[in-house]
Amino acid sequence: MTLERRGEAHSGSMPERVSLRENLPFWGVHVVALVGAISVGWGWSAALWLVGGYTVRMFAITAGYHRYFSHRSFKTSRVFQFILALLAMGSAQQGVLWWASHHRNHHKYSDQPEDAHSPRQHGFWWSHCFWLLRGNRTTDLDKVKDFARYPELRWLDRHDLFVAVAWGFLIYFIGGPTALFWGHFVAIVLAWHVTFCINSLAHVWGSRRYATTDDSRNNPVLAVLTFGEGWHNNHHHYQRSARQGFFWWEVDITYYVLRVLEKLRIVWDVEGVPDHVRDAQVAPARARIAAHRAGVSG
Numbered sequence: 001m002t003l004e005r006r007g008e009a010h011s012g013s014m015p016e017r018v019s020l021r022e023n024l025p026f027w028g029v030h031v032v033a034l035v036g037a038i039s040v041g042w043g044w045s046a047a048l049w050l051v052g053g054y055t056v057r058m059f060a061i062t063a064g065y066h067r068y069f070s071h072r073s074f075k076t077s078r079v080f081q082f083i084l085a086l087l088a089m090g091s092a093q094q095g096v097l098w099w100a101s102h103h104r105n106h107h108k109y110s111d112q113p114e115d116a117h118s119p120r121q122h123g124f125w126w127s128h129c130f131w132l133l134r135g136n137r138t139t140d141l142d143k144v145k146d147f148a149r150y151p152e153l154r155w156l157d158r159h160d161l162f163v164a165v166a167w168g169f170l171i172y173f174i175g176g177p178t179a180l181f182w183g184h185f186v187a188i189v190l191a192w193h194v195t196f197c198i199n200s201l202a203h204v205w206g207s208r209r210y211a212t213t214d215d216s217r218n219n220p221v222l223a224v225l226t227f228g229e230g231w232h233n234n235h236h237h238y239q240r241s242a243r244q245g246f247f248w249w250e251v252d253i254t255y256y257v258l259r260v261l262e263k264l265r266i267v268w269d270v271e272g273v274p275d276h277v278r279d280a281q282v283a284p285a286r287a288r289i290a291a292h293r294a295g296v297s298g
């Protein structure tokens with residue numbers, strides 16, 4: 001089968017000025033979220049819609065876009081894979097194949113010039129969201145051939161905006177304006193910036209257990225907000241694992257939910273982290289980092 005190719009996944013462009021006009025939908029969602037949320041006001045209903053809307057989106061992003069479609073760290077049925085993609089696309093982070101292709105590129109070139117969103121290369125705000133606002137809308141299907149062979153996923157990927165808007169209409173019909181503004185628009189904006197923080201903050205703020213060649217960090221605050229993605233240095237050290245909190249005290253809500261789904265036989269072959277991978281480099285890495293710091297300060 002010949003795969004449709006819609007341009008190269010972005011890599012390594014230098015920061016340029018971000019056009020306000022070209023990114024009106026991005027800024028517009030922020031404005032609608034703010035104005036709409038203020039206009040309908042806060043209360044129990046708003047809180048429940050916000051928590052629910054954020055939780056579904058964040059889980060679908062971490063379990064679906066990241067751990068399944070980007071890293072194949074567990075297996076599931078074709079039906080549940082579609083559901084995961086559909087739920088994640090309610091977060092308006094572009095299509096499932098786009099997300100996975102760019103993320104695979106990130107791991108291939110982490111913090112190197114070809115990395116599309118490295119704070120080391122282009123600065124914090126570029127890594128956080130400006131890289132998205134300067135083009136980067138195309139999907140390199142060659143990087144995701146394993147999932148691009150499913151026509152339903154290619155359809156979703158091409159109609160990402162339609163899916164996100166349809167989500168909005170559905171939520172409005174279920175819960176009215178409060179649901180629309182708090183459960184959709186505010187939830188999207190929160191999920192955007194918390195997800196973006198893994199590309200920006202999780203490469204500059206936190207501790208480094210493993211001496212990976214990139215700048216990835218472990219950060220408990222980000223781990224709680226992202227349901228486990230904040231253990232980013234663990235993840236860069238061993239990408240295959242569906243578990244990113246390597247120790248019991250490293251909270252990883254997405255992994256706990258995946259284990260429940262595994263018990264229900266909705267997912268299976270959930271990859272863990274082998275003990276020797278988890279433990280082997282810890283002490284040597286600490287020694288190397290300490291030696292490096294001593295060398296730098298000396």
Ligand SMILES: [Zn+2]
Nearest residue numbers: 070103107235
């Ligand atoms: Zn990853």
Ligand SMILES: [Zn+2]
Nearest residue numbers: 106198216232
């Ligand atoms: Zn990273």
